Amino acid sequence: MATSPGTMLDPALPALERALDSVAMQEILDRATHPRSARGHHATILSHKVGQRCTIRYTPVGDSSAESRGGLIGKLYRSRRRARRMYDRQIELGALAFSDAGRTRLPAALSFIEELGLVLQSGIDGIDLRDFIETDASVAPFELAGTWLARLHGCDPPEGLRFVPTGGRLARLEGWFDEIRSHLSAEDERGLARALDAASSRMASVGSPVVIHKDFYYANLLWDGAAIWGLDLDEVGVGDAALDVGHFLAHLERHAWRTGRGVSAAHESSRRFLMTYEEIMGQGARTLTPFYKAYTFVKLAATEVVRRREDWRTATRQLAEFGRRELETYDPAQTSDSRPSM
Numbered sequence: 001m002a003t004s005p006g007t008m009l010d011p012a013l014p015a016l017e018r019a020l021d022s023v024a025m026q027e028i029l030d031r032a033t034h035p036r037s038a039r040g041h042h043a044t045i046l047s048h049k050v051g052q053r054c055t056i057r058y059t060p061v062g063d064s065s066a067e068s069r070g071g072l073i074g075k076l077y078r079s080r081r082r083a084r085r086m087y088d089r090q091i092e093l094g095a096l097a098f099s100d101a102g103r104t105r106l107p108a109a110l111s112f113i114e115e116l117g118l119v120l121q122s123g124i125d126g127i128d129l130r131d132f133i134e135t136d137a138s139v140a141p142f143e144l145a146g147t148w149l150a151r152l153h154g155c156d157p158p159e160g161l162r163f164v165p166t167g168g169r170l171a172r173l174e175g176w177f178d179e180i181r182s183h184l185s186a187e188d189e190r191g192l193a194r195a196l197d198a199a200s201s202r203m204a205s206v207g208s209p210v211v212i213h214k215d216f217y218y219a220n221l222l223w224d225g226a227a228i229w230g231l232d233l234d235e236v237g238v239g240d241a242a243l244d245v246g247h248f249l250a251h252l253e254r255h256a257w258r259t260g261r262g263v264s265a266a267h268e269s270s271r272r273f274l275m276t277y278e279e280i281m282g283q284g285a286r287t288l289t290p291f292y293k294a295y296t297f298v299k300l301a302a303t304e305v306v307r308r309r310e311d312w313r314t315a316t317r318q319l320a321e322f323g324r325r326e327l328e329t330y331d332p333a334q335t336s337d338s339r340p341s342m
Contacts, residue, residue, distance in 0.1 A: 012051035012078055015116040019043070019056055019076050029058055032072060032111040032120045041071065053077045053234070057123060070123035073107065075234075080117040087112040087119045089158065089233055093211070097155035103227040104148040124229045126222035130255050133218075133269050142269045144228040145221050146276030149248070152230070153210040153241050153281055164212060164239030166288070170203055173295050176302040183305060183316050192298075192320055195327035199291060202332060209238045216244040217251035241285040246292025248273065250326075253293075254300055254319065263322070290330040297323035 010016050018024050020043045029041050039062035046055040058072040077083040090109035098106040111120040132141045177196060181189050213220070214235035222229045249270050256266040277285075301319035304312040 010048070010050055010054070013054060013076060015118065016054055016076060019054070019074060019116060019118055020045070022058075025058070028111070028113055029072060029120075046073075051078065070125040072110070073121050073123045075119045075121070077117045077119075080114055083117040083119055084112060084114070085160070086234065089236060090119070090121060092158040093152070093155065093233065093236070096158065097151045097211075098230075103144055104151055105227050105229050107229060107231065124222045124224060124231075126224035126229060129218035129221050129223060129269075132223065133252065133256055133261070133266055141221075141223040141228060142272040143276040144223075145248070146273040146278075147280065148221070148228050148230050149213070149216060149244055150277050150280035152213060153244070155211055157209075157211050157238050161211065162237045163209065164214065164237040164243070166203075166240050169243070169292070169295055170200055173298055174200075176298045179302045180298070180305055180316055180320055183313060184320055185317070188317060188320060188324070192324045192327075195294075195324045199294070199327045199330050202330065203291075210241050212237055212239045212241065212244050214239070214243065214247075216248050218248075218255065240288055240292075241281065242288035242292050243295075245274070245277065245285045246289045246294075247296045249289070250293040250296035250300070250322070253322065254297065257318065257322075258315070287332045288330075290326045294323040294326035294330070297326065 009020075022041050022043050025043070026040060041058040041060055044057045044059065046057050048054045054076045056074040056076065058074060060071055075083070075086065077086065087109050090106065094106045094108065098104060107121045107124055109119065109121050112118075113120065129141050129145060174196060177192060181192075184192070213230070213233070214237055215232060216230075220231045222231065249266075252266040252270055252273075253263045257263050297319045301316045301323065304316045304319065309315075
């Protein structure tokens, strides 16, 4: 979404108008990319959570350096305190988990503009992993995705990260079920209700809490042809590793199904991701992974009900069915808690 200055897009984010004005932002962007490599930048909104935050891409115009192809990413926050926290988090986690500039990376935090509540970071010239499901190129991206997540999970938690309790996930899952149950057949509703009841009686938290991304899925991972870059640390906290693992796997299967290839199209990519993740972290996350896959599927089903896009009823029923199947495989007594140190 490209835009031009002059329109107040979000009264709760008054700095957004200036952040989208490439002329007004030129000096700030020049400082962030010193030495200057472009005559100017074109501002494009990538995502906008009204009243809270906005992500903007600054694409260089007339750039003279190959390094500037990815441009800059600006993350504008309503709260300047939160913006500062996000800037510090990007630096801390980059140093703790991704400091060796290998094939698993985090974009560099370049500048914090306090008066705007804006964090500037390096843009990445890459494509997200949805395009690599069921292709010959899937080997490196998905194996490196497993390595990226293991490095995050294995690092020491920075101070101030909030704890994400496992118990609250079950209550949320039940809430989403209440939102979708009237859109399911009577048989599907009874089946998912039984699976939820059985899962709640077996619910257990396993392993030591780790740093979790909390929104880890294919769209937040970019492949540049040589390395994987993890994006969007806004939800990072401390919790169960299986939340990230299950969330990633469920989104892969849902994408494969929505694009007409069937869930099985994601199996090889999922296998490679898990293989490299478990080589580093062990199999401890397997215990709750089916639960968190179900949690994600039912959340996505509830999102379909809210958004009501084309064919949303079919999607709601299918995602609920995926969730039921995962809950029926959840048995914490059957898997190992092994987790080697990094």
